[in-house]
Amino acid sequence: MEKVFEDAKPILEKLLEHGHEAYFVGGAVRDSLLGRPIHDIDIATSAKPQEVQKLFKSVIPVGIEHGTVIVVLNGVAYEVTTFRRESEYKDFRRPKQVAFISNLHEDLKRRDFTINAMALDYNGKLIDPFNGQKDIENKLIRTVGSPYERFQEDPLRMLRAIRFLSQLNFSLEKETYSTIKKMNAHITHLSVERIAQEFEKLMLGQANNNALQHLVQLGLYLYLPCLKEYRKVIEQLSVLNLSILSNASEAWALLLYYMETEPRKILKAWKCSNELMRHVEMLLTELKKDRDKQFDPFQFYQLGRSLSLSYVRLYTIIFGGNLKEHVNAFKKTYEELPIKERKELAVNGKDFLAIIDKKPGPWLAGLLSEIEKAVINKKVQNDKNKLREWGKNWYNQFGKSF
Numbered sequence: 001m002e003k004v005f006e007d008a009k010p011i012l013e014k015l016l017e018h019g020h021e022a023y024f025v026g027g028a029v030r031d032s033l034l035g036r037p038i039h040d041i042d043i044a045t046s047a048k049p050q051e052v053q054k055l056f057k058s059v060i061p062v063g064i065e066h067g068t069v070i071v072v073l074n075g076v077a078y079e080v081t082t083f084r085r086e087s088e089y090k091d092f093r094r095p096k097q098v099a100f101i102s103n104l105h106e107d108l109k110r111r112d113f114t115i116n117a118m119a120l121d122y123n124g125k126l127i128d129p130f131n132g133q134k135d136i137e138n139k140l141i142r143t144v145g146s147p148y149e150r151f152q153e154d155p156l157r158m159l160r161a162i163r164f165l166s167q168l169n170f171s172l173e174k175e176t177y178s179t180i181k182k183m184n185a186h187i188t189h190l191s192v193e194r195i196a197q198e199f200e201k202l203m204l205g206q207a208n209n210n211a212l213q214h215l216v217q218l219g220l221y222l223y224l225p226c227l228k229e230y231r232k233v234i235e236q237l238s239v240l241n242l243s244i245l246s247n248a249s250e251a252w253a254l255l256l257y258y259m260e261t262e263p264r265k266i267l268k269a270w271k272c273s274n275e276l277m278r279h280v281e282m283l284l285t286e287l288k289k290d291r292d293k294q295f296d297p298f299q300f301y302q303l304g305r306s307l308s309l310s311y312v313r314l315y316t317i318i319f320g321g322n323l324k325e326h327v328n329a330f331k332k333t334y335e336e337l338p339i340k341e342r343k344e345l346a347v348n349g350k351d352f353l354a355i356i357d358k359k360p361g362p363w364l365a366g367l368l369s370e371i372e373k374a375v376i377n378k379k380v381q382n383d384k385n386k387l388r389e390w391g392k393n394w395y396n397q398f399g400k401s402f
C-alpha cells in the first residue's frame with residue numbers, strides 16, 4: 001500500500017478494534033489505481049458519527065448530519081464518513097437527514113461513477129463490486145447503475161462526468177453519454193456554487209479541450225449560467241492550447257476575453273469571489289491593451305509576479321508564441337524592475353508635503369503615481385534627493401492644475 005494510505009492506517013485500526021468496519025474509499029482509491037498523485041484520503045465506516053467522535057482525540061465535526069467527521073492525525077485531515085444510502089432528493093434538494101447503514105456495498109452503490117465506487121480494506125484488498133477497475137483500464141466514466149436514475153437523483157453528476165473526463169482524460173461510456181444528452185436541462189435545478197466548482201475543475205483538467213467540446217455536443221452549455229448564447233465562444237476556446245491554463249482566474253479571464261461582455265455581470269452570476277473578480281478584471285484590462293503596450297515593465301509592476309505569470313500564459317494562449325520564451329522575457333523584465341512595490345519608493349507623500357506648499361489633495365496621488373511610473377521606466381533613479389527634485393519639477397509643470 002502506498003505511504004499516504006499507510007499513514008492513515010491507524011485510523012482504520014482503531015475503528016476495527018472497536019468492532020466497526022472501515023475502508024479507504026472514493027477518489028484516493030481511484031487515483032492510486034491510476035498512479036496519479038493522491039490528495040485527500042476519505043474513509044468510510046460503519047461507525048456512527050458520534051462513535052467516531054468519541055474514538056479520536058482530534059476531530060472536527062464538519063457535517064455530522066451527513067455523517068462526516070474530520071479526524072486529524074499527525075497534522076493531516078481525514079474525512080471519515082458513516083456508510084449511507086443514496087438519500088432521497090426532494091425537489092432536487094439534498095435532504096437534511098441521511099439514512100445511515102451498516103453495509104459497505106450499499107454505500108458504494110450510492111456513489112456516482114464506477115471508478116469512484118471502489119474501496120480498499122486494511123490489508124490493501126480492493127473491493128470493487130461495480131467493476132471500476134475494468135473501467136479504469138478502459139478509461140471509461142460509467143454511472144453506478146442506471147444513468148437515468150442516477151442523474152435524476154443528482155443532476156450534478158452530469159457535470160462531474162465531464163469534470164472527470166477532463167481531469168483523467170477518459171471517455172464517457174455510451175449510455176452515460178446518451179443519457180446526459182437527454183437530461184442536460186436538469187442541471188438548471190442545481191445551485192450555482194455546485195456548478196461552478198465542477199466547471200472550474202473541468203476547465204483545468206488535462207483534457208479540457210475535449211471537455212469543452214462535450215459541453216457543446218451534449219448541450220450542457222445551454223444550461224450553464226450566462227453561457228447559452230456563447231456556443232461559438234466555447235467552440236473557439238476548445239481548440240486553443242488550454243494545457244497552459246493553471247488556475248481559475250486564468251480560465252475565467254480567457255473565457256471572458258472571447259465573450260466580449262461585461263465580466264462583472266457574468267462573474268457575479270456565477271457567484272465568484274471578489275478576489276477572483278479583481279484578478280480577472282486586471283488580466284482582461286492588460287490583454288485588451290494595444291499590442292505595443294504588451295510585455296511592458298509597468299504592466300508587470302502593477303500586476304505583481306503571480307498575476308503577471310497568469311497574464312503571460314493567457315497572452316500565449318491568445319496571441320501565440322512560445323510560452324517558455326515569454327516566461328523568460330517576463331522574468332528578465334521583472335528582475336530588472338527598480339522596485340517591485342510602491343512601499344519601496346524612496347519618497348512618500350510626507351516628503352512632498354514638507355517641500356511643496358499645498359494642502360494634501362488629488363495632486364499628491366497624481367504625483368506619486370507619476371513618480372512610480374518614472375522610476376519603473378528608469379527615467380529617474382529611486383533616490384530620495386533625485387525624486388524630490390523630479391517631483392518638484394513635475395508639480396511646477398502639472399501639479400498646479402489639480
Ligand code: ATP
Pocket residue numbers: 025026027028039042110111112113116117154156157
Ligand atoms: P477529487 O480528487 O477531485 O477530490 P473525488 O473523487 O474525491 O475527486 P469528491 O467530489 O471529493 O471527488 O467526492 C468524493 C467521493 O464521493 C467521490 O469519489 C464519489 O464516490 C462520491 N461523490 C461525490 N459527489 C457525489 C455525487 N454528487 N453523487 C454521488 N457520489 C458522489
Ligand code: MG
Pocket residue numbers: 027040
Ligand atoms: Mg475528494
